Amino acid sequence: MTIDLQEAxxxxxxxxxxxxxxxxSSAGDPEQFELLGGYxxxxxxxxxxxxxxxxxCHADTRLVGLGTDxxxxxxxxxxxxxxLGLPQPYAVAYIDLKDVPLRVFCLLDPEQxxxxxIGAGVxxxxxxxxxxxxxxxxxxxxxxxxPENRDF
Amino acid sequence: MAMIIGASxxxxxxxxxxxxxxxxxxxxxxxxxxxxxxxxxxxxGFFANALGAKxxxxxxxxxxxxxxxxxxxxPVINTENACTSGSTAFYLAQSCIAAGxxxxxxxxxxxxxxxxxxxxxxxxxxxxDTQLGMVTPAGxxxxxxxxxxxxxxxxxxxxxxxxxxxxxxxxxxxAQFRTPETIDEILASPLIADPLTRSQCCPIADGxxxxxxxxxxxxxxxxxxxxxxxxxxxxxxxxxxxxIACWETDSRTAEQAxxxxxxxxxxxxxxxxxxxxxxxxxxxxxxxxLCRPGEGGALVxxxxxxxxxxxxxxxxxxxxxRGHPVAATGIAQIAELVLQLxxxxxxxxxxxxxxxxxxxxxxxxxxxxxxxxxxxxxx
Numbered sequence: 066m067t068i069d070l071q072e073a074x075x076x077x078x079x080x081x082x083x084x085x086x087x088x089x090s091s092a093g094d095p096e097q098f099e100l101l102g103g104y105x106x107x108x109x110x111x112x113x114x115x116x117x118x119x120x121x122c123h124a125d126t127r128l129v130g131l132g133t134d135x136x137x138x139x140x141x142x143x144x145x146x147x148x149l150g151l152p153q154p155y156a157v158a159y160i161d162l163k164d165v166p167l168r169v170f171c172l173l174d175p176e177q178x179x180x181x182x183i184g185a186g187v188x189x190x191x192x193x194x195x196x197x198x199x200x201x202x203x204x205x206x207x208x209x210x211x212p213e214n215r216d217f
Numbered sequence: 218m219a220m221i222i223g224a225s226x227x228x229x230x231x232x233x234x235x236x237x238x239x240x241x242x243x244x245x246x247x248x249x250x251x252x253x254x255x256x257x258x259x260x261x262g263f264f265a266n267a268l269g270a271k272x273x274x275x276x277x278x279x280x281x282x283x284x285x286x287x288x289x290x291x292p293v294i295n296t297e298n299a300c301t302s303g304s305t306a307f308y309l310a311q312s313c314i315a316a317g318x319x320x321x322x323x324x325x326x327x328x329x330x331x332x333x334x335x336x337x338x339x340x341x342x343x344x345x346d347t348q349l350g351m352v353t354p355a356g357x358x359x360x361x362x363x364x365x366x367x368x369x370x371x372x373x374x375x376x377x378x379x380x381x382x383x384x385x386x387x388x389x390x391x392a393q394f395r396t397p398e399t400i401d402e403i404l405a406s407p408l409i410a411d412p413l414t415r416s417q418c419c420p421i422a423d424g425x426x427x428x429x430x431x432x433x434x435x436x437x438x439x440x441x442x443x444x445x446x447x448x449x450x451x452x453x454x455x456x457x458x459x460x461i462a463c464w465e466t467d468s469r470t471a472e473q474a475x476x477x478x479x480x481x482x483x484x485x486x487x488x489x490x491x492x493x494x495x496x497x498x499x500x501x502x503x504x505x506x507l508c509r510p511g512e513g514g515a516l517v518x519x520x521x522x523x524x525x526x527x528x529x530x531x532x533x534x535x536x537x538x539r540g541h542p543v544a545a546t547g548i549a550q551i552a553e554l555v556l557q558l559x560x561x562x563x564x565x566x567x568x569x570x571x572x573x574x575x576x577x578x579x580x581x582x583x584x585x586x587x588x589x590x591x592x593x594x595x596x
Binding site: 111112120138139140143144146147149151155158159161166167168172183197198205206 | 350351358361408458461
């Protein structure tokens with residue numbers, strides 16, 4: 066599934082995103098964020114973050130939406146002194162995305178570190194979390210547990 | 218191929234006042250004295266360091282090291298490949314000798330990490346994963362979570378890796394942590410990244426190690442040559458969707474090494490593997506074919522990988538107890554095999570050790586390692 070993102074600008078915020086072209090408002094719901102990544106039409110292959118060129122055929126990829134939801138494949142809570150001004154503790158996970166065949170690494174909601182489980186359903190959010198490489202507050206994507214932690 | 222005629226490791230640990238260069242020179246001198254050959258015959262130098270540029274703003278350190286050893290004018294190659302920096306330098310050195318470029322190659326790895334600026338190791342400041350909170354312990358912790366989920370590996374089995382490591386390190390005067398720890402103590406130490414506690418994570422260290430390699434013809438004139446049967450360097454597959462509970466890069470690299478050496482895992486007498494975290498050692502058992510996938514936890518708990526067991530792993534204490542000065546590690550692992558194959562390992566000697574394997578991996582990208590090295594040695 067691909068989404069045309071030309072009409073889906075990022076929300077206006079004071080802080081810059083931690084990186085460009087990794088999330089945007091969902092085309093279907095402006096209140097909801099989705100991940101962005103690369104797609105090669107010839108190889109039907111996705112990448113996150115976007116690879117400029119397809120690793121298989123080396124054609125240019127295009128930026129597409131990767132959807133909002135996924136399932137936790139694995140996770141951990143990092144309890145030692147965190148990098149990049151992240152909260153202590155903070156949680157990270159590999160997420161199997163629902164809409165495209167990608168397993169991505171991402172932050173989880175640091176407010177939910179006690180409830181995480183493999184197989185739990187999650188949805189993307191974006192918020193001010195930590196600082197970037199030049200010490201500025203910045204926006205980072207993170208997944209939140211769905212209330213019912215449903216499997217897809 | 219080539220042979221190893223000299224080996225040296227300096228004690229790993231906190232070494233305030235010692236520089237990357239001074240530790241490297243000590244190790245290099247040690248390897249040269251061990252081989253007892255003329256310095257002027259060294260035709261090429263390889264130097265490994267991973268963090269000097271980041272922590273101290275240093276670069277091309279190898280030329281400083283080899284100049285201090287009185288080895289100027291020769292080709293000097295600096296290598297950085299994360300935790301395999303040292304074993305990558307070794308890989309290049311044996312290739313150089315096998316190609317007939319030189320009769321003697323000196324390989325040195327040195328790292329200084331015990332400084333406040335270090336922080337948690339990551340795989341590059343500008344990688345998106347790093348920017349989203351990926352630090353090395355987190356990557357291995359997620360492997361542990363998935364391994365436990367898929368195979369029923371237990372926290373006690375993870376801790377058993379450290380119990381074994383400390384016990385074996387007590388027999389190695391160069392190791393950093395030599396005090397025994399129980400499973401309860403290991404599990405009660407502070408959580409670093411769930412489920413890995415502090416005692417399940419290798420300590421940072423300052424340290425250096427060196428090896429002197431020789432052509433077959435040159436080594437034939439000496440009596441202490443250890444044969445290099447395989448030396449393999451690979452990089453990750455980075456396939457989506459990466460299976461983080463079974464390390465394809467491990468098994469793929471091992472297959473190449475076994476084929477090159479003409480042996481199988483059943484022929485090994487000793488393994489030194491990259492046990493940066495307890496789960497890593499368990500997964501490397503499986504990747505190296507010491508047991509079937511998913512059975513690594515049971516293997517360590519059975520005692521099969523302890524000294525005196527079916528296939529001793531990390532007799533030196535490994536990264537978990539010897540310490541992990543990144544660029545020295547891969548060379549120190551090979552140096553341990555050299556000692557064992559010479560039957561000079563003292564109280565940790567593996568009886569009748571004839572064939573050993575050293576495994577190292579470094580860096581992280583998309584749920585895979587960036588580099589993996591395997592070396593097989595025999596006498």
